[in-house]
Amino acid sequence: MPELRRQPTIPGLPECLLWDVPGLPEPTKAAMRAWQRGRCAACGIEGRALVEDHDHATGFTRGWLCRPCNSSEGAARRSLMWWWWRNGANPASILGVQAYYVNVRGLTVIKGRKGFVPEDS
Numbered sequence: 725m726p727e728l729r730r731q732p733t734i735p736g737l738p739e740c741l742l743w744d745v746p747g748l749p750e751p752t753k754a755a756m757r758a759w760q761r762g763r764c765a766a767c768g769i770e771g772r773a774l775v776e777d778h779d780h781a782t783g784f785t786r787g788w789l790c791r792p793c794n795s796s797e798g799a800a801r802r803s804l805m806w807w808w809w810r811n812g813a814n815p816a817s818i819l820g821v822q823a824y825y826v827n828v829r830g831l832t833v834i835k836g837r838k839g840f841v842p843e844d845s
Contacts, residue, residue: 737808
């Protein structure tokens, strides 16, 4: 049974900052997902369903989070950990991945607009 809650190894920092960073042949979403190895990038718990977190202002993916962490990220305005997450302490920034989030309809949201993702992304 997966853990329900875990105290952070270093309070206020996402767990992904503590993981070994590989040299990636090409920084892609697939490589980022493989690096996470089924772990939530925020709490580090394995075995939960993960959802792709993204920046609503840019449309870029930031990494995969478990649902409880994804929900708290959207609601937390003054949390130190989520401040770090939004400012570069996330798998995409750590690994140099720049890829758009694409929802189930094949759309991404950028600055409040919905649209198709450019072919070259």
